[in-house]
Amino acid sequence: MSVAVAAPRRRPFIRITGALPGFGLALGYALSWLGFIVLLPLAALFLRASSAGVEGFAVTLSDPRVQHALLLSFGVSAIAALFATLAGVIIAWALTRYDFPGRRLVDAMVDLPFALPTAVAGIALAALYAPDGLLGAPLARLGWQVVYNPIGIFIALVFIGLPYAVRTVQPLIAEIDRELEEAAATLGAARWQTVFQVLVPPLAPAALTGLALAFARGLGEYGSVIFIAGNLPGVSEIAPLLIVIKLSEFDYTGATVIAVIMLAMAFLMLLVINLIQAWSRRRMGNV
Amino acid sequence: MAGRDSDFVGPQGGETPAPVRAGKAPARHKASGRRRAGLSLAAVAGVTVLGLSAAASLVGSFPRPAHAAQALLNVSYDPTRELYRDLSAAFTADWEKKGGGALQVRTSHGGSGAQARTVIDGAPADVVTLGIPSDIDAIARLTGKIPADWRTKLPNNALPYTSTVVFVVRKGNPKNIHDWSDLVREDVGVITPNPKTSAGGRWNFLGAWGYAAEKFGKDDAKIREFVGALYRNVKSLDTGARGSTITFAQRNFGAVLPAWENEAHLITGEFGKDRFDIVTPKTSILAEPPVALVAGNVDRKGTRKEAEAFLKFLYTPEAQRIIAKHHYRPSDVSALKPEERPADIKLFRIEDLLGGWDVIQKTYFDNGGVFDQLTARK
Numbered sequence: 001m002s003v004a005v006a007a008p009r010r011r012p013f014i015r016i017t018g019a020l021p022g023f024g025l026a027l028g029y030a031l032s033w034l035g036f037i038v039l040l041p042l043a044a045l046f047l048r049a050s051s052a053g054v055e056g057f058a059v060t061l062s063d064p065r066v067q068h069a070l071l072l073s074f075g076v077s078a079i080a081a082l083f084a085t086l087a088g089v090i091i092a093w094a095l096t097r098y099d100f101p102g103r104r105l106v107d108a109m110v111d112l113p114f115a116l117p118t119a120v121a122g123i124a125l126a127a128l129y130a131p132d133g134l135l136g137a138p139l140a141r142l143g144w145q146v147v148y149n150p151i152g153i154f155i156a157l158v159f160i161g162l163p164y165a166v167r168t169v170q171p172l173i174a175e176i177d178r179e180l181e182e183a184a185a186t187l188g189a190a191r192w193q194t195v196f197q198v199l200v201p202p203l204a205p206a207a208l209t210g211l212a213l214a215f216a217r218g219l220g221e222y223g224s225v226i227f228i229a230g231n232l233p234g235v236s237e238i239a240p241l242l243i244v245i246k247l248s249e250f251d252y253t254g255a256t257v258i259a260v261i262m263l264a265m266a267f268l269m270l271l272v273i274n275l276i277q278a279w280s281r282r283r284m285g286n287v
Numbered sequence: 288m289a290g291r292d293s294d295f296v297g298p299q300g301g302e303t304p305a306p307v308r309a310g311k312a313p314a315r316h317k318a319s320g321r322r323r324a325g326l327s328l329a330a331v332a333g334v335t336v337l338g339l340s341a342a343a344s345l346v347g348s349f350p351r352p353a354h355a356a357q358a359l360l361n362v363s364y365d366p367t368r369e370l371y372r373d374l375s376a377a378f379t380a381d382w383e384k385k386g387g388g389a390l391q392v393r394t395s396h397g398g399s400g401a402q403a404r405t406v407i408d409g410a411p412a413d414v415v416t417l418g419i420p421s422d423i424d425a426i427a428r429l430t431g432k433i434p435a436d437w438r439t440k441l442p443n444n445a446l447p448y449t450s451t452v453v454f455v456v457r458k459g460n461p462k463n464i465h466d467w468s469d470l471v472r473e474d475v476g477v478i479t480p481n482p483k484t485s486a487g488g489r490w491n492f493l494g495a496w497g498y499a500a501e502k503f504g505k506d507d508a509k510i511r512e513f514v515g516a517l518y519r520n521v522k523s524l525d526t527g528a529r530g531s532t533i534t535f536a537q538r539n540f541g542a543v544l545p546a547w548e549n550e551a552h553l554i555t556g557e558f559g560k561d562r563f564d565i566v567t568p569k570t571s572i573l574a575e576p577p578v579a580l581v582a583g584n585v586d587r588k589g590t591r592k593e594a595e596a597f598l599k600f601l602y603t604p605e606a607q608r609i610i611a612k613h614h615y616r617p618s619d620v621s622a623l624k625p626e627e628r629p630a631d632i633k634l635f636r637i638e639d640l641l642g643g644w645d646v647i648q649k650t651y652f653d654n655g656g657v658f659d660q661l662t663a664r665k
Contacts (some may be wrong), residue, residue, distance in 0.1 A: 065663065125535065130538040148523045148540065227530065230523040231481060233662045244526065245483040248400035248405070249653055250425050 009047025045263075060257045065233055066242060071256075073239040074265060076150055077218035080157035081165075085211045087158070087261035089203065095166075096173040108140030110166050113159055122227030125156055148230030153238065156224040168210035169203055176202060204280050212273040219266055240275070310525070322626045328363045346559075358391035359593055362406055363420040363578065364399035364486055365529055370613045371416070377609060378600045390593060398527045399486035406430070406581065413585050413594040416578040418486025421648040422578050432583025436617065441578065447601035448615040450574040451634055452494040453551045454566040457543040462542045466568045467498040471516040471541060478523055478541035480531045482651075482658050486576070487528035489652060493637045494572035501570065501642050515661040536563070547574065548629075549614040573634040 002036055052060070060066055113121065129147045131140040139146055146152060184194040223247050224241040228234040237263055245267065246255035291646050337345040363371055375392035382390050395410075397400070399418035401413035406412045407429050417423055420438070438445045456464050462475055470477055503509040510641040522541050525531040528550055536558045543566075546554070551565050578598055585591040600606055604622030610629050611617050620628045643648050651657045 065659070071375075126534075126538055130540060132539045147538075148534075226526055227533075231526065232524055241526070242340070245481070246654070247404060248398075248484045250400075250404070250429065251654060254654065 015045045022155050033205055042263075044281075045256055048253060048259040052253045052257045056253065057261070060254065065237070066239075066258060068234050069237050069242045070241040070261065070265070072150060072153070072237070073219055073262070074269070075220075076153045076238075077157055077215050078269075080154050080218050081161050081211050081215035083154075084158050084161035084214045085207055087216075088162055089207055089209055090161075092166045092170040096170055108194060110163050113163050116173035117225030118160065118221065119227065121159055122156055122224030123226065125159060126228040127153070129155060129236055130199065147228050148236070150229070150236050152228035152230065153225050153236060155214040156228050157218040157221060160224060161218050164217060165207070165210035169206045172203055195212050201280075205270075205277050208273055208277040208280065212270055212277075215273070216266060216270060219262065283285065291611075317651060348587055349603060351434050357389060357485045358393055359413040359590060360411055361392055361394040361395050361414050361416055362402050362599070363396055363416040364402055364445075365396055365527055366487070366547055366553070366578075367394075367416065368396050369553075370549070370610065370615065373609045373613070374426040374606055375600065377605055378597055381600060381605070387596070388595070392597065398484060400484060408430075409421040409582050411588065412581050413588065413590050414578060414580055414598055416576070419489055419574060419575045421489075421652075422486065422575055423607075424644055426579075426581070430583065432581050433579050434582060438577065439578045440580065440600060441486075443618040444575070445577040445579055446575050446605065446620055447578060447598075448502065448576070448610045449614050449618065450548050450576065451571045452490055452545050452567065452568075452574060453548050455546055455551045455573065456478060456542065456564050456566050458562050460564055460566060464543050464566055467495055467517075468502075470495070470520060470545070471513060473520075474559050475520055476522040476541040477517065477520045478525075478531050478544045479521055479582060480528050481524045481526055485531075487531075487547050487550070488524075489660070490547070490574045492570060492658060493641075493652070494574075496547065496636055497572050497635050497640050498568070498570060501635065511657070511661065514657075518658075518662055523615070548616070552557040552614040567630065568634055570633045570635060573636050610649055641646055 049057075091110065095103060095110070124145055129136040129152065131137065131147075146155065153172065156242060180198055182196050184198045189197070204271070220240060222238075222244070225238055226241060229238065229241075231237055231241055239258060243255045243258050246252075246258065306435075309647060311591060321349075353387075361371060361375070361386040371392075371394045375394060379390050379392060381389075382491060397405075399422050403415070403422040403425050406415060415423055415426065423433060423437060426436060427435050434440070441447075444563065454470075462472075463469070464649050469475060479491045482492040492514070495517050496510060499510040499513040503513070521533045523531070527535055528547060531544060532546065532550060532554055534540050536554055544551075544554075555563050555565060578601065580591075580594055580598060582591075585594045601610075602619065604619075607622060608620055608627065609618040611623055611629065614629070614632075616629050637647065638644070649656065650652065
């Protein structure tokens with residue numbers, strides 16, 4: 001019953017595991033699509049940006065307005081992704097663990113931000129949170145203005161990022177056996193111990209995936225943000241808007257330079273998140 | 288397609304020989320492997336072609352070149368939707384009456400700069416009717432599809448209609464706003480689009496600049512101080528004129544919205560005269576949204592005759608009346624009854640103050656220009 005468990009051979013460069021044939025087909029197909037859809041446009045982007053030269057990049061990066069926009073975009077996207085992940089895990093938990101009337105409806109509603117044109121989301125959120133809006137009016141009475149400033153960006157990005165956080169952890173929550181918690185309880189674990197030592201570890205990698213997705217989505221988000229941010233230079237002007245402004249000046253190279261900087265930073269941050277995820281997987285020793 | 292299945296232990300693993308094994312496969316297997324590789328290539332190609340043709344069939348439903356369907360494409364800016372719907376209908380009726388045959392005029396709308404960019408990137412526009420001369424200059428400079436002296440090709444500097452900037456305020460004018468000088472008061476919140484992305488935003492900026500230039504004469508520092516103070520009062524800098532309208536009229540944000548005259552009438556018409564008033568400043572800017580033939584495109588498509596007729600039609604009394612009805616300023620009021628003519632405002636031409644458009648665009652709106660300097664945070 002044993003197949004090829006002879007003397008240990010040198011590990012081949014590409015190790016194929018699995019029962020089904022078709023590795024060549026699958027890899028070839030994956031690579032050609034990746035090439036057509038992702039790498040080719042990216043190569044065009046880099047080619048265009050490269051015409052600016054090192055100097056062009058240096059000039060763009062030293063512009064305080066660009067610096068502020070990048071800082072704002074990355075900062076608010078990160079905070080919004082964190083918030084969306086925390087809220088998302090709780091929502092996913094409630095939707096999977098408890099049964100209540102209208103649960104399927106709520107479950108379906110989670111996906112709405114995926115489908116809604118983002119400009120519609122931006123207009124709706126701005127209407128809601130504007131000083132005379134349903135939620136904005138009471139806040140305005142307290143002296144808080146939450147739209148047409150960076151808080152507005154945060155609101156829009158949480159809305160956009162939430163479904164990513166919910167949908168990535170939901171299947172894992174469904175997989176966790178209730179017995180685990182009961183076992184922890186019978187073995188004398190306090191409630192917080194059950195949460196942080198039994199439930200959080202298996203969920204952490206998925207939550208991180210959700211975080212990364214929400215973060216990446218928020219970085220590129222344009223449609224909803226411009227309706228709620230106020231877009232004031234140096235205050236609430238996001239990097240994607242700066243790209244649009246460059247395009248309006250017919251400065252294609254300048255636009256691609258900012259795009260490449262954003263892309264490089266985003267790639268770096270996603271890589272770091274992936275590394276943390278891999279590390280947490282190893283450490284927690286699961287899935 | 289070669290490898291060693293070390294992880295997989297199949298139910299009959301012992302009996303069946305491993306199908307393909309690296310380097311050891313007999314010739315027969317090699318051949319079949321090659322055939323299979325060919326097959327997979329064909330499959331990849333097949334699915335790819337399928338996907339592309341599906342995409343192509345979607346693209347096919349978009350407007351085709353004009354000589355097939357005899358249609359003109361007019362690439363216009365944002366607030367002209369209602370205007371060109373009427374003008375195009377009147378023109379095609381006129382064209383058919385004169386025996387020109389069936390003709391269709393399609394119009395696309397968007398921010399003026401973005402629309403210019405689509406033409407630069409290859410949109411098959413026959414005519415462009417944009418919000419500001421510098422956008423048509425950009426098409427001429429970057430593609431050569433429009434001759435550089437396009438403003439001389441049509442009457443009145445290629446302006447069948449003009450407009451100006453007026454102020455929309457809350458009903459009853461609670462902040463007591465009457466002229467440009469009121470916009471720099473500390474208690475006044477201004478809503479205007481970003482001059483970088485919006486032609487309307489550029490006219491607003493130039494209107495303020497021109498007002499200050501008339502008031503302070505040649506004192507550049509004072510003009511900068513005035514315009515800088517105005518933009519410090521700006522509470523939201525939307526990307527387009529329509530975005531600003533929504534922020535001001537629907538979000539109830541800000542005290543004053545400097546806007547195209549036609550847009551201002553649209554706001555009071557759309558959102559109610561009981562909510563907004565229009566304030567006309569004592570002097571304002573002559574806003575010049577020009578039109579041009581995209582020579583490079585019409586010659587390729589064979590639509591020059593139709594496109595030229597369309598542009599000429601804009602200057603006819605019939606078109607001028609439609610233009611006045613939509614609150615644009617007709618270039619020729621001679622055929623209009625006195626009550627159809629727009630209100631008299633003292634208007635200044637920005638080119639008389641600041642020089643040609645290439646200079647204005649570069650000095651004020653390009654990267655690092657005056658607008659960037661004035662809005663930079665210290």
